[in-house]
Amino acid sequence: MTLSVSPELASPASAQPAIEVRKLSFHYSPTAAALRDISFAIAPGECVGLIGPNGAGKSTLLFHLNGLLPERPSNADGPVLISGQPLTPANLPAIRRQVGLLFQDPNDQLFCPTVFEDVAFGPQQLGLTAAQIAARVRSALAQVHLDGFESRAPHHLSTGEKRRVCLAGILACEPAILVLDEPTSNLDPRSRRELKALLQQIPTTKLIATHDLDLVAELCSRVLILNHGQLVAEGPTIPLLSNERLMLQHDLECPHVLRHLHPH
Amino acid sequence: MSLFLHLLNPHSRLDSPIHRLAARIKLAAALAIIAATLLCPPTAASFLLIPAGLLVMVAALSRIPPLFILRRLLLLEPLVLGVALLSLLQPNGGQIFVLLATRSTLCLLTMILLSNTTPFSALLGIMRACRIPALLITTLALLYRYLFVLAEEAERMTRARASRTFVPRHRRNWRTSASVASQLFIRATERAQRVYSAMCSRGWQ
Amino acid sequence: MHIPDGLLNTRVAATTTALSAAGLAFALRHARLHLPPRRVPLLGLAAAFVFAAQMLNFPVAPGISGHLIGGVLAAALLGPSAAVIVISAVLIIQCFLFADGGLTALGANILNMALIGGVGGWSLYALLIRLRRDLFGRIFAAIAASWISTVLAAVACAGEVASSGKVSWMAIFPMLAGIHMLIGIGEGLITALVLLMIVKTHPDLLGLTLPTESTVASPARARLAPLLVFGLLISIGLALFVAPFACPWPDGLEKTAAILGLNHHEVKPLLAAPAPDYHPRIPGLTSAPLAIALAGAAGTMLVFAVSWLLAKALVPKVPVPATTA
Numbered sequence: 001m002t003l004s005v006s007p008e009l010a011s012p013a014s015a016q017p018a019i020e021v022r023k024l025s026f027h028y029s030p031t032a033a034a035l036r037d038i039s040f041a042i043a044p045g046e047c048v049g050l051i052g053p054n055g056a057g058k059s060t061l062l063f064h065l066n067g068l069l070p071e072r073p074s075n076a077d078g079p080v081l082i083s084g085q086p087l088t089p090a091n092l093p094a095i096r097r098q099v100g101l102l103f104q105d106p107n108d109q110l111f112c113p114t115v116f117e118d119v120a121f122g123p124q125q126l127g128l129t130a131a132q133i134a135a136r137v138r139s140a141l142a143q144v145h146l147d148g149f150e151s152r153a154p155h156h157l158s159t160g161e162k163r164r165v166c167l168a169g170i171l172a173c174e175p176a177i178l179v180l181d182e183p184t185s186n187l188d189p190r191s192r193r194e195l196k197a198l199l200q201q202i203p204t205t206k207l208i209a210t211h212d213l214d215l216v217a218e219l220c221s222r223v224l225i226l227n228h229g230q231l232v233a234e235g236p237t238i239p240l241l242s243n244e245r246l247m248l249q250h251d252l253e254c255p256h257v258l259r260h261l262h263p264h
Numbered sequence: 265m266s267l268f269l270h271l272l273n274p275h276s277r278l279d280s281p282i283h284r285l286a287a288r289i290k291l292a293a294a295l296a297i298i299a300a301t302l303l304c305p306p307t308a309a310s311f312l313l314i315p316a317g318l319l320v321m322v323a324a325l326s327r328i329p330p331l332f333i334l335r336r337l338l339l340l341e342p343l344v345l346g347v348a349l350l351s352l353l354q355p356n357g358g359q360i361f362v363l364l365a366t367r368s369t370l371c372l373l374t375m376i377l378l379s380n381t382t383p384f385s386a387l388l389g390i391m392r393a394c395r396i397p398a399l400l401i402t403t404l405a406l407l408y409r410y411l412f413v414l415a416e417e418a419e420r421m422t423r424a425r426a427s428r429t430f431v432p433r434h435r436r437n438w439r440t441s442a443s444v445a446s447q448l449f450i451r452a453t454e455r456a457q458r459v460y461s462a463m464c465s466r467g468w469q
Numbered sequence: 470m471h472i473p474d475g476l477l478n479t480r481v482a483a484t485t486t487a488l489s490a491a492g493l494a495f496a497l498r499h500a501r502l503h504l505p506p507r508r509v510p511l512l513g514l515a516a517a518f519v520f521a522a523q524m525l526n527f528p529v530a531p532g533i534s535g536h537l538i539g540g541v542l543a544a545a546l547l548g549p550s551a552a553v554i555v556i557s558a559v560l561i562i563q564c565f566l567f568a569d570g571g572l573t574a575l576g577a578n579i580l581n582m583a584l585i586g587g588v589g590g591w592s593l594y595a596l597l598i599r600l601r602r603d604l605f606g607r608i609f610a611a612i613a614a615s616w617i618s619t620v621l622a623a624v625a626c627a628g629e630v631a632s633s634g635k636v637s638w639m640a641i642f643p644m645l646a647g648i649h650m651l652i653g654i655g656e657g658l659i660t661a662l663v664l665l666m667i668v669k670t671h672p673d674l675l676g677l678t679l680p681t682e683s684t685v686a687s688p689a690r691a692r693l694a695p696l697l698v699f700g701l702l703i704s705i706g707l708a709l710f711v712a713p714f715a716c717p718w719p720d721g722l723e724k725t726a727a728i729l730g731l732n733h734h735e736v737k738p739l740l741a742a743p744a745p746d747y748h749p750r751i752p753g754l755t756s757a758p759l760a761i762a763l764a765g766a767a768g769t770m771l772v773f774a775v776s777w778l779l780a781k782a783l784v785p786k787v788p789v790p791a792t793t794a
């Protein structure tokens with residue numbers, strides 16, 4: 001079992017953060033603020049966890065990273081920058097190519113009649129040739145260990161397989177950044193292990209929103225804690241997750257993995 | 265209810281000489297058989313033995329369990345026979361009835377074999393090549409994809425409500441089914457929104 | 470009501486296919502021009518909903534249960550053009566995957582269930598809700614429109630089969646129309662119940678029509694186009710396949726029908742018809758068209774009356790906020 005111990009896992013190759021968010025606020029309605037003044041940066045190659053109780057605003061924040069929210073973006077430079085580029089309507093296609101968003105429910109993301117067509121969807125939108133698309137699909141499915149699944153129909157797959165197909169669909173677009181919303185939810189222990197191993201192998205920048213605190217402890221070098229739409233804590237994984245008082249304060253708890261190592 | 269879904273086309277991905285044929289060929293053959301069956305003049309009715317024999321051969325080669333084919337045929341026959349029986353009320357009715365029933369059954373068999381040897385996505389590909397409008401193709405693809413998802417949700421909801429119904433009453437059943445239907449629609453619209461987001465996330469415009 | 474292969478002759482199959490192809494093509498074009506991109510997946514999901522909803526059981530008697538058809542429901546929730554696409558998609562999948570409904574009869578089935586049943590029903594619904602725009606008015610309109618359009622679709626179906634010459638009008642019309650008079654009540658009730666429950670939780674969903682099909686701020690021409698095109702196709706369908714049986718035709722139209730190969734007088738029934746041209750005998754009336762008109766009016770009034778009573782029974786007395794048209 002590996003633990004990400006060092007906070008300096010991020011490669012210092014580029015000074016420009018992969019994701020930079022400056023004072024992001026968002027309201028679903030005039031009275032309900034979903035996000036308040038969120039600011040953080042993620043360096044290229046980093047794997048960062050985003051944790052918080054239900055309703056904290058994790059999914060809302062993730063949707064801002066590829067422009068799904070706000071629904072009507074302004075043309076001015078917004079609070080979100082991807083690889084230095086501000087998120088504007090003009091940049092949206094380029095941003096969406098760079099940011100691969102894995103949705104919580106694989107049934108929402110797997111919308112084509114066969115696995116091949118679904119993984120090919122992204123490359124098709126990129127305008128690649130048929131041969132290039134086929135190559136990307138093959139390599140993406142190989143990456144997620146689903147070789148030979150091309151002609152399978154989605155409704156015959158297990159949740160774990162569906163999630164891996166969704167991941168393949170994103171990897172086929174060769175994004176620079178992976179943003180994952182609850183990747184291990186509804187998975188049985190074996191599928192969870194397989195997915196965790198997969199994620200460990202993928203070297204791209206990763207932001208993982210999850211309730212699975214053991215996953216965060218095992219994969220992420222840094223953690224962001226979100227509660228009531230605000231970023232309440234940020235820092236290296238182990239110290240933060242071992243802070244029992246902090247975790248309980250935000251309706252979380254110390255992961256079993258750390259409790260075993262650091263009995264209080 | 266999930267019985268229907270398992271009847272859908274569980275054998276469409278078997279391996280057999282028929283399954284391996286290109287979808288175009290199978291569709292063209294199906295159309296040809298249907299056309300020949302329907303256009304065969306009543307006086308030359310014995311020619312119907314040709315498509316009949318062809319279909320039996322295809323059924324055998326396709327390795328689809330014969331019992332399955334029979335069951336599907338029997339499921340749909342009553343509708344055919346019901347209307348066909350009305351033709352008996354005419355002079356010469358007996359002959360018309362036999363011809364009608366035979367033709368309809370042969371066409372039914374053709375479609376059953378087609379749907380069980382060809383994945384639906386292949387049929388969609390042919391439609392796309394025939395320049396059928398993209399909106400219709402997308403609708404058919406999404407319909408096929410989410411049919412099972414929604415039917416499963418419907419089944420779960422019905423079961424959940426049934427487990428809280430202690431005295432079955434027809435009226436309550438109506439309200440249950442209607443409320444399941446209304447929930448299905450609401451969930452369908454919400455899921456449509458999420459699918460739209462997923463499509464946009466992967467570059468759809 | 471799915472017509473299998475073999476019941477329709479070539480000419481009827483070709484005519485119905487032409488009419489329904491025109492209707493579907495128009496609906497697709499209309500939707501392509503006016504449907505916002507975010508609604509595109511909704512068509513597919515709504516089609517899956519209609520298919521799944523058709524499989525729900527509505528028990529009528531031990532062993533017998535009714536099922537929703539969903540034409541008016543789809544149209545009331547999505548608007549006529551979207552409903553045509555949605556119902557056609559369901560029929561296409563049922564034909565190709567279930568063999569439910571013949572391939573050569575696909576045109577007729579789309580004409581009957583998507584155009585006549587769906588759009589025809591919706592037009593009735595849109596007309597009737599002008600009587601009372603509140604929830605009660607909508608439910609009454611839904612029941613009456615579903616009922617009438619179900620019967621109308623069945624009558625068209627009977628007309629198409631009879632025009633093909635294999636089954637006589639005298640045999641198929643009473644059976645289909647009679648059965649669907651009963652099925653229609655069920656359809657109306659189920660449609661009303663589902664609409665009621667949707668309104669309870671999501672009243673805004675009752676207005677998902679295309680921008681040019683709502684009554685709010687859209688150019689009259691864009692609003693009328695779907696109604697005109699669909700109305701024309703439905704009228705032609707009814708004129709070709711129903712009118713000839715229902716009432717005597719002027720010679721000119723008879724000749725046209727003969728040219729088109731629609732033989733509605735060729736098949737001589739074994740059972741004697743109650744009247745040479747089928748029309749109800751009303752003492753004192755010798756004019757066939759008038760008798761038919763009166764019978765139709767009486768039947769319609771009956772449907773309206775029963776629908777009104779059913780709506781009264783279903784709609785809660787507590788005032789619900791009136792939904793905008």
